[in-house]
Amino acid sequence: MKSVKFGLQARFLAAMAIMLLVVIALLGTLLHRQKVMQQEVADLGREAMHGMVEDSLRRHGEATVDQLGDALANPLYYFDLDTIGSIVRSAQKEPDVSYVLVYDNQGRIIHDGTADIAVYGQTMTDPLAYEAVNARSMHTQWSAQIVDVSEPIMIGSERIGGVRVGYSVASVRAYEEKAITAARARLNELGARHLGWIALLLAALVAACVAIMVYAQRTLVRPIRQLARAAHDIEVGNYNGERMASERQDEVGELVRAFGTMSDSIARHDRDVRRMAYTDSLTGLTNRLAFRESLDHRLMMLRGAGRQLALLFADIDDFKRVNDTLGHEAGDEVLQQFAHRIRDAVELMGGDDALLARFGGDEFVILIQDGDVRGGATRLAEKLVAELGRPIVVQERQVFLGTSIGITLFPEDASGATALMKNGDIAMYQAKVAGKNCYRFYSRAMDQAVERRVRMEQELRGAWERGELSLMYQPVFRMADSRIVGAEALLRWQHPELGMVAPSVFIDVAEQSGLIESIGPRVLRAACAAAARWGSERDAMDPLFVSVNVSPRQLRSGDLPDVVAECLRDTGLAASRLHLELTETAVISDEAHASALLATLHRTGVKVWLDDFGTGFSGLSHLRRVPVDGVKIDRSFIADMLRDPDDLALTSAIIAMAHSLGITVVAEGVEKEGQFNLLRERGCDLAQGYWLGYPVTAAEFAQLVA
Incomplete structure (x- = not known):
């Protein structure tokens, strides 16, 4: 039987066929790998962009809420709904903000940015509300539709409410999906283009395949890997990496340039956010x-x-x-x-x-x-x-x-x-x-002092209701005939454990803590009521007056004329029989405000005296600008006038200059007969002190007058 020859052509064809099969297999493998690579790149881009967008949204939300918390602290403390609304509406104008809510410690809505605040006072019932209300610090929650960032609003260490800002996830997801779709389309376009080139170069066999693979590696994979590394740097917060740039005019070049521009934009946005987060917006100082x-x-x-x-x-x-x-x-x-x-x-x-x-x-x-x-x-x-x-x-x-x-x-x-x-x-x-x-x-001792002061403030609250606070009345004498013409109301605190607490101690605590704003009107009302009962003890031509000390805090509040008018109306005391004593420093700290307030009191008939006169560094020139009826020479000048010629000269000058302005002069702290005689010789009008009379109760004062 004749054997079949396997000639050169067959061998060549076989070799070509084998080579073609190898090339096809290689091309098939290459195409498969390319598709896998495209999918990996798309997935990596999606993950990087997803993380980057979420991180950017969270940072932006926390920075915004932190600023809102600082800006809303004072308005919420004073319950200034107009200012709160203005701040909330300003925040609602930011992109992707779905809502801004200001709430109290019980989760009730105080403001939602609307003009009528239709939901005012309603308890927040959405799924994210519970954690937001109970959070003790910045708190971020995610749901399918909303990113909720909340923070308690603090005044010192006291929480007075909170603020929530909700960002829409839908718009962020849409932007993210659009970017990924565009990137995937670009990658598919590039893959199709490269497939065409590969089809045209099949005749180049192994060399062409190798060349194509090398070309693909250099023109596609390397830039994508660079993009992946850059995306990872951005994800971990490293915005100072190498700036990506490309002079290529194809899609990969456009993608590289677009990514570089996006990286710069994110880095700039991060710097802006950090600047806002770490800088006080009003003064430009570090926060x-x-x-x-x-x-x-x-x-x-x-x-x-x-x-x-x-x-x-x-x-x-x-x-x-x-x-x-x-x-x-x-x-x-x-x-x-x-x-x-x-x-x-x-x-x-x-x-x-x-x-x-x-x-x-x-x-x-x-x-x-x-x-x-x-x-x-x-x-x-x-x-x-x-x-x-x-x-x-x-x-x-x-x-x-x-x-x-x-x-x-x-x-x-x-x-x-x-x-x-x-x-x-x-x-x-x-x-x-x-x-x-x-x-x-x-110093270490300060801790104990603060603790004692805090305890005293706590015990001072409710002391009036418990009957621990009471008024004593020190007689005021007319020096011309040594006759009682009135009394100064003095507040006393009989503590159940500490005994009699010095007024210089607890009055300062009441002033610093703001308790004086509730104690002051009660003292004024009680003194007016007591003075009204003294009317029957004297004839109508020479009625007794009562002088009441007014704290600087009461003067600053601005409602002092209304409080005085209400007390006079309720007790029936004539306005001319009430003298209000204000310290000189309280008046000169805001002279314009004090002058307007005292002028209002003057028109009602109430008299105003400046207490502790001569210690406020103001000079007598202020007497021409502030409407006062009398000045009380500070006891420090009276105490040394018998042995210090300078104090005697200063006291005499105060009396003379006050009289030239038609102002009554009262000397306090008269404890010796010699002081009384010198003051009467200098023409002082009124005096009070232990030599003349000690503070007594209202009933004892009435008996003294009778």
């Missing part, structure tokens, strides 16, 4: 969050290094009075001027490593760590007290405020940031207790 991070870092670096650090907590004295009398715009202007003065002082004396921050409201914090920290803190505090004590011109009016500064040192007082900041607050509070416009270093 609480950035300051705390810097403080933690510096303490970590200083531990074990034997170096010191000082924190100065500066709080503007009586800043609330500016907002109450001049408005919040004026308050913002005052804060900006204060921030400018503090910044200048810190740059001059704080050293290169000093850090200044505004913690919100009227509180500023300064960190210094160069050289002699204690000495530097002392000099800087003295500089700040002097600079911030100068008058500030606001709305063409001079405002005198000053500052109270608390200083704490690391590591002497504490080794942790939280304890240091707490100690600074305590020291600042002690500076206010010491009379304001001064500075105090923290």
Whole structure:
């Protein structure tokens, strides 16, 4: 049998067929790999963009809510619905914001940005409400449709409510899906184009296949891998990587350039968010969050290094009075001027490593760590007290405020940031207790003093209802005939455990805590009622008056004329028989406001006396601008007038100048007959003191008069 030859052609064809099969197999494998790669790239792009969008949305939401929490603290504390609504509506204008809700501690809605607030007072019942209301810090929740970011609103350590901002997930998902679809379309387009080239180059066999694969590797896979690495960098927050650029004019080049532009935009947005999150919007200073991070870092670096650090907590004295009398715009202007003065002082004396921050409201914090920290803190505090004590011109009016500064040192007082900041607050509070416009270093004893003061404030609440507070009346004598013409009402506190508490102690606590605003009207009403009963003891030609002390806080509130009118109407006391005593410093701290208020009282017939006259550094020139009927010479001048010629001369000058203005002069603290005789010789009109009469009850005073 003749064998079949396997010739060269067959071999060639066989070789070609085998080679073709190999190439086809290789091409098939390559095409399969390309599809898998496209799917991996699409999935990776989806994951990277999904994470990037979610992270960006969360950061933006938390920064926005943090700013809203700071901005809403004061309006919510004073229940200023107009300001709250304005802030909420401004926030609702941001892209993708579905809702902005301000609520109280029980989850009831206070404001939703609408004009009529139809849901006011309603409890939030949506699925995300429970965690938002009960969260103690920034809290982010995700649902299928909403990203809800909430944060409690705090005043100091007290939570007064919260704010929620909801962002629509749908629009973000739509944008994300659109971008992924576009990327996938681009990749499919590129795959189809490369498939055409591969089909045309089949004749090049293995070399062509290798060339095509090399070309695909260089023109497609490498850029996509670069994009993947860049996307991963963005995902982890690294926006400072190598800038992606391409001079190619194909789809991959466009994708690379588009991705580079998007990366720059995200990096810029991140910088803006960080700037907003770490900067006080009003003053441009570092805010609480950035300051705390810097403080933690510096303490970590200083531990074990034997170096010191000082924190100065500066709080503007009586800043609330500016907002109450001049408005919040004026308050913002005052804060900006204060921030400018503090910044200048810190740059001059704080050293290169000093850090200044505004913690919100009227509180500023300064960190210094160069050289002699204690000495530097002392000099800087003295500089700040002097600079911030100068008058500030606001709305063409001079405002005198000053500052109270608390200083704490690391590591002497504490080794942790939280304890240091707490100690600074305590020291600042002690500076206010010491009379304001001064500075105090923290000491261990301050903790006990604060604890005692807090306890006294708690026990003072309700003391009037429990009958622990009562009024005593010290007779006031006319010096011409030594006859009683009235009495000063003096508040006394008989504590069940501490006994009789000094007025200088508990009155200051009541003033600082605001309790004086509820105690003051009750004292005024009780004194008017007692004086009304004295009417039967004297003839109508010479009626007895009662003088009542009015605190600076009552004067600043602005409703004093209404309270006085109500007390006079309810007790039936004639207006001319009521004398109100105000300290000289309370009047000159805002002379324009005080003058308008006292003029209103004057028109009703109520008389006004300036108490402790001569101690307020105001001079008698203020008597021409403030409508007062009398001045009470401070007891410090009366006490030394027998042995100090200067005090006698000053007292005589006060009497003469006050009489030239038609103002009655009252001497308080008369404890010796010689003092009484000298005052009568100088023409003093009225006097009171232990030599003339001790404080007695209302009934005892009535018997004394009778």
